[in-house]
Amino acid sequence: MKILVIGSGGREHALAWKIAQSPRIQTVYVAPGNGGTALDVRLQNLNITDPLALAEFAKAEHIALTVVGPEQPLAAGIVNIFRDQGLKIFGPSKECARLESSKDFAKSFMQRHAVPTAAYQTFSDAAAAHRYIDERGAPIVIKADGLAAGKGVVVAMSLAEAHDAVDMMLSDNRFGDAGARVVIEEFLAGEEASFIVMVDGKNILPLATSQDHKRLQDNDAGPNTGGMGAYSPAPIVTPALHARIMREVIVPTVQGMAKEGHAYTGFLYAGLMIDEQNHIKTLEFNCRMGDPETQPIMARLKTDLLTVLEHAVNGTLDSIELEWDRRTALGVVMAAGGYPDAPRKGDHITGIPAETADCVTFHAGTSLEQDRLSTSGGRVLCVVGLGDSVKMAQNNAYHAVDQIQFEGMQYRRDIGWRAIKRRP
Ligand code: AMP
Numbered sequence: 001m002k003i004l005v006i007g008s009g010g011r012e013h014a015l016a017w018k019i020a021q022s023p024r025i026q027t028v029y030v031a032p033g034n035g036g037t038a039l040d041v042r043l044q045n046l047n048i049t050d051p052l053a054l055a056e057f058a059k060a061e062h063i064a065l066t067v068v069g070p071e072q073p074l075a076a077g078i079v080n081i082f083r084d085q086g087l088k089i090f091g092p093s094k095e096c097a098r099l100e101s102s103k104d105f106a107k108s109f110m111q112r113h114a115v116p117t118a119a120y121q122t123f124s125d126a127a128a129a130h131r132y133i134d135e136r137g138a139p140i141v142i143k144a145d146g147l148a149a150g151k152g153v154v155v156a157m158s159l160a161e162a163h164d165a166v167d168m169m170l171s172d173n174r175f176g177d178a179g180a181r182v183v184i185e186e187f188l189a190g191e192e193a194s195f196i197v198m199v200d201g202k203n204i205l206p207l208a209t210s211q212d213h214k215r216l217q218d219n220d221a222g223p224n225t226g227g228m229g230a231y232s233p234a235p236i237v238t239p240a241l242h243a244r245i246m247r248e249v250i251v252p253t254v255q256g257m258a259k260e261g262h263a264y265t266g267f268l269y270a271g272l273m274i275d276e277q278n279h280i281k282t283l284e285f286n287c288r289m290g291d292p293e294t295q296p297i298m299a300r301l302k303t304d305l306l307t308v309l310e311h312a313v314n315g316t317l318d319s320i321e322l323e324w325d326r327r328t329a330l331g332v333v334m335a336a337g338g339y340p341d342a343p344r345k346g347d348h349i350t351g352i353p354a355e356t357a358d359c360v361t362f363h364a365g366t367s368l369e370q371d372r373l374s375t376s377g378g379r380v381l382c383v384v385g386l387g388d389s390v391k392m393a394q395n396n397a398y399h400a401v402d403q404i405q406f407e408g409m410q411y412r413r414d415i416g417w418r419a420i421k422r423r424p
């Protein structure tokens with residue numbers, strides 16, 4: 001069987017790596033892929049990114065099913081295009097992807113369906129936005145409405161920062177159309193968790209829980225990034241909390257989309273804030289897997305992912321149960337110098353250890369040319385360690401990290417600290 005994975009990040013490397021473990025696989029194509037997917041003999045990179053051309057390829061090559069990693073092709077309607085041509089694809093339609101591609105849509109949707117989230121208002125007029133900020137006070141959160149590659153959220157601790165964010169988005173048009181409207185919302189305190197499920201239009205299959213580290217530096221200092229590391233499971237999500245998240249957030253969202261005429265299919269990721277009293281609020285939806293959450297999650301998945309995806313595109317996710325490695329998986333992102341603002345490119349990477357039973361390295365911003373592996377993007381690698389405790393998983397990950405070298409590399413030394421604090 002031939003499968004197509006769309007994307008080029010660590011998330012797509014992890015998905016393709018896991019799918020390729022199925023005994024029924026002939027080839028897993030990754031479009032466009034990266035240096036790591038090029039190195040893996042079971043995977044084949046495909047230099048196509050245009051959705052129509054990808055659909056042509058899928059038809060010509062008899063691709064059994066396609067999985068989409070990143071949000072941009074989903075928001076652009078790649079799922080609609082494939083389905084119109086009778087091709088099997090796992091992901092949300094363009095209409096469903098609005099849960100991620102428009103923060104204003106996501107917020108009003110949550111209000112319509114009583115999904116708990118921060119109080120908010122949406123503005124396109126800068127003067128009105130400034131007035132609202134003065135009324136509400138700081139801290140306060142300013143979000144560009146559209147997709148802004150993880151850079152569209154400013155958590156303003158002061159009024160000055162909040163006003164600057166509005167000027168940047170609404171007056172200076174820094175994010176173009178994506179920032180032509182802003183959502184301004186209440187600041188929420190607490191601990192974040194990533195809750196990701198698979199949905200087949202009707203049935204919901206939760207994946208293992210995880211937690212991301214958004215800030216660049218140790219102790220959660222420095223700028224927000226796309227994610228500097230993640231681990232699974234997230235001990236904050238107890239079985240009782242898990243049941244509440246399903247009941248309060250996930251089920252009303254899936255049912256709400258169906259009621260509005262757009263049955264949700266694909267991965268659905270709720271970014272949650274959980275406070276000291278265990279109140280759950282939804283910070284955001286992503287209509288895809290998380291990156292880097294996917295890397296530790298896939299490292300723990302024991303069930304054949306191809307089989308799971310077949311159930312997902314056939315609407316039979318209710319007939320399968322997932323089996324997980326009981327160990328913790330912990331992924332450390334190694335980023336390029338200058339990340340997140342201006343990542344260096346072209347630096348030679350050495351020392352990546354071979355995969356073992358307790359460590360695997362997924363590539364993201366890497367490229368392979370004439371056997372030379374070099375950096376080609378902000379987040380370069382995600383090194384995943386597995387262990388019976390968070391500490392052991394962490395040791396295994398950092399043991400590998402310590403062998404890897406490239407000029408300017410930056411990574412955190414404290415991935416997993418919240419979990420270790422909870423369960424030393
Ligand atoms: P989002 O893309 O909406 O998840 O925002 C990115 C990050 O900004 C989140 O992961 C949080 O760390 C932070 N954030 C977003 N919304 C809020 C909020 N209402 N209160 C506090 N932090 C937030």
Ligand code: GLY
Pocket residue numbers: 212226227286289290291292293
């Ligand atoms: N790790 C956060 C995200 O994928 O959006």
